[in-house]
Amino acid sequence: MSKFIKPITAAELTAEFMRLKRGSVTRRHFLGVTGLGMAAAVVGGRAGSFVREAHAEDLGTQMSFATWPNYHDPASFEAFTAKTGVAVEVNVFGSNEEMLAKLQAGGTGWDLFVPTNYTISTYAKLDLIDQLDLARLPNYDPTTETARFTNEGIIDGNTYAVPKNWGTTGIASNTSKMKTPVTTWKEFFELAQTEGTGRTMVHDYQLTTIGNALVALGHSFNSVDAAELAKAEELLIKVKPHLFAINSDYQPGMRATDAWLTMCWTNDGAQLNRDMPEIAFTLGKDGGEIWSDFYAIPKSGANKAAGYALLDFLMTPDNAVKEHIANGTPTTDSRVLALLPQEVTSNKIVYPDEASLSPLEFGAAVTLTDPGRAEVMARFKSA
Amino acid sequence: MRALVSAVYLFLYAPIALVVLFSFNAGRNASEFTGFSAAWYAKAFSNTFLIQALQNSLIIAFTSATLAAVFGTMAALAIERMGPRMRVVFDGLFAAAIVVPGVVIGIATLVALAAVFSVLNPAVASLWPGDSPPQFGLGYASIIAAHGLFSMAVVTMIVRARIASLGRDIVEASGDLYATPWGTFRQVVLPQIMPSILAGFLLAFTFSFDDFIVAFFVAGSKSTLPIYVFASIRRGVTPEVNAVATTVLVASLFLIFAARLLMREKSRTGQGDT
Amino acid sequence: MAAAGNRRRSLVTAALAAPAALWLGVFLVLPFIAMLVFAFGRRAPEGGYTPAFTFEQFLNLPARSAAFLNTLMLAPAGALLCLLVAYPVAYYLAVRASPRHRLVLVSLIVVPFWTSLLVRTYAWMYILGSRGLPNLLEMIGISDVRILNTPAAVLIGIVYGYLPLMIMPIYVSLEKLDRRLLDASADLGARPMSTFFGVTLPLSMPGVMTGTALVTILLLGEYLIPQLLGGGKVFFIGNALVDLFLQSRNWPFGSAIAVTLVLVVVVVLTVAMRIAWRFAGTRRVDLV
Numbered sequence: 055m056s057k058f059i060k061p062i063t064a065a066e067l068t069a070e071f072m073r074l075k076r077g078s079v080t081r082r083h084f085l086g087v088t089g090l091g092m093a094a095a096v097v098g099g100r101a102g103s104f105v106r107e108a109h110a111e112d113l114g115t116q117m118s119f120a121t122w123p124n125y126h127d128p129a130s131f132e133a134f135t136a137k138t139g140v141a142v143e144v145n146v147f148g149s150n151e152e153m154l155a156k157l158q159a160g161g162t163g164w165d166l167f168v169p170t171n172y173t174i175s176t177y178a179k180l181d182l183i184d185q186l187d188l189a190r191l192p193n194y195d196p197t198t199e200t201a202r203f204t205n206e207g208i209i210d211g212n213t214y215a216v217p218k219n220w221g222t223t224g225i226a227s228n229t230s231k232m233k234t235p236v237t238t239w240k241e242f243f244e245l246a247q248t249e250g251t252g253r254t255m256v257h258d259y260q261l262t263t264i265g266n267a268l269v270a271l272g273h274s275f276n277s278v279d280a281a282e283l284a285k286a287e288e289l290l291i292k293v294k295p296h297l298f299a300i301n302s303d304y305q306p307g308m309r310a311t312d313a314w315l316t317m318c319w320t321n322d323g324a325q326l327n328r329d330m331p332e333i334a335f336t337l338g339k340d341g342g343e344i345w346s347d348f349y350a351i352p353k354s355g356a357n358k359a360a361g362y363a364l365l366d367f368l369m370t371p372d373n374a375v376k377e378h379i380a381n382g383t384p385t386t387d388s389r390v391l392a393l394l395p396q397e398v399t400s401n402k403i404v405y406p407d408e409a410s411l412s413p414l415e416f417g418a419a420v421t422l423t424d425p426g427r428a429e430v431m432a433r434f435k436s437a
Numbered sequence: 438m439r440a441l442v443s444a445v446y447l448f449l450y451a452p453i454a455l456v457v458l459f460s461f462n463a464g465r466n467a468s469e470f471t472g473f474s475a476a477w478y479a480k481a482f483s484n485t486f487l488i489q490a491l492q493n494s495l496i497i498a499f500t501s502a503t504l505a506a507v508f509g510t511m512a513a514l515a516i517e518r519m520g521p522r523m524r525v526v527f528d529g530l531f532a533a534a535i536v537v538p539g540v541v542i543g544i545a546t547l548v549a550l551a552a553v554f555s556v557l558n559p560a561v562a563s564l565w566p567g568d569s570p571p572q573f574g575l576g577y578a579s580i581i582a583a584h585g586l587f588s589m590a591v592v593t594m595i596v597r598a599r600i601a602s603l604g605r606d607i608v609e610a611s612g613d614l615y616a617t618p619w620g621t622f623r624q625v626v627l628p629q630i631m632p633s634i635l636a637g638f639l640l641a642f643t644f645s646f647d648d649f650i651v652a653f654f655v656a657g658s659k660s661t662l663p664i665y666v667f668a669s670i671r672r673g674v675t676p677e678v679n680a681v682a683t684t685v686l687v688a689s690l691f692l693i694f695a696a697r698l699l700m701r702e703k704s705r706t707g708q709g710d711t
Numbered sequence: 712m713a714a715a716g717n718r719r720r721s722l723v724t725a726a727l728a729a730p731a732a733l734w735l736g737v738f739l740v741l742p743f744i745a746m747l748v749f750a751f752g753r754r755a756p757e758g759g760y761t762p763a764f765t766f767e768q769f770l771n772l773p774a775r776s777a778a779f780l781n782t783l784m785l786a787p788a789g790a791l792l793c794l795l796v797a798y799p800v801a802y803y804l805a806v807r808a809s810p811r812h813r814l815v816l817v818s819l820i821v822v823p824f825w826t827s828l829l830v831r832t833y834a835w836m837y838i839l840g841s842r843g844l845p846n847l848l849e850m851i852g853i854s855d856v857r858i859l860n861t862p863a864a865v866l867i868g869i870v871y872g873y874l875p876l877m878i879m880p881i882y883v884s885l886e887k888l889d890r891r892l893l894d895a896s897a898d899l900g901a902r903p904m905s906t907f908f909g910v911t912l913p914l915s916m917p918g919v920m921t922g923t924a925l926v927t928i929l930l931l932g933e934y935l936i937p938q939l940l941g942g943g944k945v946f947f948i949g950n951a952l953v954d955l956f957l958q959s960r961n962w963p964f965g966s967a968i969a970v971t972l973v974l975v976v977v978v979v980l981t982v983a984m985r986i987a988w989r990f991a992g993t994r995r996v997d998l999v
Binding site: 438439441442445446448449450451452453455456459507508509511512514515516518519527530531533534536537538539540541542544545546547548549552582583585586589593643647649650653654662663666667670674678679682683685686689690693 | 720723724725727728730731732734735737738739740741742743744745746749760796799800803807818819820822823824825826827828829830831832833834835836837838871874875928929931932934935939949952953956962965966969972973976977980
Binding site for chain 3: 149151152154155156158176179180252258260294297298299300301306307310311312423425428429431432433435436437
């Protein structure tokens with residue numbers, strides 16, 4: 055027994071992990087050497103039998119899950135199906151507004167979905183999501199989570215959502231095309247009209263597009279002040295003729311070098327930089343967004359038991375590690391962080407210095423429902 | 438003239454050629470050809486979500502087109518028997534079903550169903566004897582219904598055009614020969630309007646299979662193939678989508694070809710009988 | 712006897728019409744009524760709808776005047792462009808092509824419908840993007856051509872997507888054309904051009920009108936092509952509508968715009984029918 059569960063150092067883990075990634079060792083070998091397999095077997099086995107005993111009769115055969123594109127390892131769902139017999143239908147969405155719109159309209163059938171931090175209080179207020187029964191999530195450990203990223207899931211001491219990962223909204227710039235470095239949102243909007251004319255993209259998303267325009271003007275990312283919004287609208291409409299596109303799908307444009315400069319989320323920044331090192335990812339020195347995405351269970355869910363089972367499955371550290379490697383976002387869970395290879399944790403795009411995060415703001419709940427911001431965005435797009 | 442027409446055909450087929458070409462791309466994105474490989478076909482057919490979306494699309498297109506063909510034909514026959522006032526009402530409604538933009542149909546259906554469900558579900562829950570009352574929501578039924586609306590109108594239009602050119606004397610002759618109305622319909626009318634029903638069915642199937650905007654609003658938790666493709670365009674299409682599109686194209690070409698052969702065969706044996 | 716027969720007859724009619732009537736009632740009339748009711752309501756603070764009776768949504772319509780104007784310019788422009796490309800093809804198919812090839816050539820016009828429009832439009836994103844056509848143009852010395860995400864790209868996508876719908880009605884009307892008329896015209900010494908403008912074009916007018924009206928009306932509600940080829944910068948009413956329901960969640964304003972869009976469609980259709988009717992009238996005169 056002890057022969058198999060030898061303690062393993064972080065460096066050895068990383069080395070073994072890279073070997074696994076290169077395919078020179080099998081997954082079984084990797085799990086055996088690192089002892090993860092044993093841990094997973096013990097934890098998974100116990101949790102598995104627990105879940106099966108408690109919910110075997112009502113897990114059903116199907117569930118529906120709403121998330122963001124390219125945000126998961128498809129193998130996770132296959133493993134979940136193999137373990138529980140529940141097939142997962144995955145729906146992908148482009149904005150929080152769209153998810154809220156669908157839930158408000160009712161009848162989505164989702165059993166689990168992935169909202170962003172600033173939307174959760176609204177979902178709870180509108181009675182669209184369930185308070186989570188933590189007893190059904192044995193693999194979720196609030197003590198290993200980073201409070202800064204979990205607190206918005208907790209309302210009046212009750213947990214409504216548990217964190218998936220965090221991230222930032224920064225600037226991606228193709229440095230082989232854009233000679234002037236970009237360090238602030240002010241420079242972003244200036245360069246969009248000069249060096250980057252016809253080559254710049256902004257999100258089709260009110261929170262970040264209006265928010266970053268506000269930051270460039272020296273206002274708060276979250277402002278709903280009518281006068282400040284009017285200024286932001288003016289700036290956006292002035293920049294519009296210079297834009298390549300208003301689109302949150304900037305990866306194809308950046309990869310094809312149709313676009314040289316874009317607003318960019320951490321995971322896309324990491325993926326773009328990995329494949330095209332000339333694409334740099336920078337956080338605005340003058341501000342911008344820091345965010346965390348959560349898992350929540352819609353009130354209208356048809357098969358909540360399966361929703362809980364999938365959530366617990368994804369919370370299990372060895373499953374979460376694979377998820378994080380697949381999507382390139384920073385984790386909120388110290389258990390997962392410990393398992394991640396150094397190659398990932400030393401990546402400054404994924405895990406930036408604390409100092410560069412300090413000017414950033416979390417999105418505020420009011421921006422989601424404020425009619426003023428929605429109208430500014432709509433007028434900007436139709437101008 | 439010839440050159441111009443050839444240019445138009447090139448214009449129509451260049452994107453299709455590109456779709457097919459990229460389905461054999463070895464690279465992982467559909468915008469840079471890096472080598473020849475059929476691996477994406479295997480990937481596509483083991484991608485549960487993609488296959489599920491394809492299945493959903495096939496089920497929805499088949500069901501909505503079938504219902505539209507049956508109910509649309511019935512309506513076409515009924516309109517022939519109606520008084521002028523009712524006829525105007527039905528004509529107007531069917532015309533509206535065709536010309537009202539899909540985006541409006543999708544939104545209006547969503548809004549109306551949301552209102553209905555918000556009343557219906559609590560009502561059912563309060564009357565339900567057991568613990569877990571049924572929840573009505575968006576899904577197959579709402580997509581089929583919304584697609585069927587347009588499809589039914591199209592079938593009715595096509596079948597009515599055929600009925601208008603149908604000889605009435607043969608129907609009367611059949612009646613004179615003491616055939617029952619049902620017998621007359623089955624043996625005289627139906628065979629004559631069948632091609633138009635089939636044409637309507639095919640149009641309806643094609644429309645439903647390719648529709649994005651209506652399904653986008655009323656799909657609920659169901660993902661159709663266009664919804665899946667739209668979602669993947671958001672972050673870059675992998676050649677999997679091209680592989681499925683190519684497969685669908687080849688399958689439909691095969692079906693058209695098979696139908697042609699079958700019809701030719703049938704008409705030949707038909708001639709042999711007489 | 713007669714009364715019983717009549718009753719039976721109308722019962723059968725009712726039974727035949729019932730499923731369609733129910734369908735039209737529940738999925739066309741009811742949604743439209745719901746939309747009309749919503750259009751007079753207010754947006755709830757968190758989005759959605761609160762009952763009210765107000766005209767503020769209709770008064771706010773000018774906030775989307777850019778989208779309406781854009782649509783009312785690009786939809787007819789797209790349809791006309793489509794017509795210019797479609798007519799020679801339809802003419803060739805109906806008049807010039809040999810009967811042996813005709814069936815195949817006509818089928819080839821319809822076959823593109825069997826590949827998802829979304830996937831084909833995605834292919835256009837590639838063709839119009841910098842690695843496609845602009846790249847080829849650069850090789851022959853025309854550099855920095857940008858087509859993707861401009862109104863030109865949207866128009867190309869529109870012509871591409873709607874071409875078969877324009878070709879078919881024109882082809883059908885030209886195919887019915889009695890070729891002896893063309894021969895007669897030529898025999899009477901008319902030059903090909905005057906035969907075309909004096910005989911062929913007027914006779915194909917119903918097809919031209921049907922195709923143009925059909926494509927224009929479908930374009931008024933277009934969403935996908937501007938969304939994918941316009942880069943979010945070329946905005947149709949359809950895009951404004953989708954945004955209002957899926958981003959702003961302003962159901963009442965969205966409903967007001969949807970109702971207005973339906974009115975626009977009805978007006979365009981009525982005008983098109985009037986014109987078509989006039990053409991039908993002149994055609995009759997020409998023939999006599």
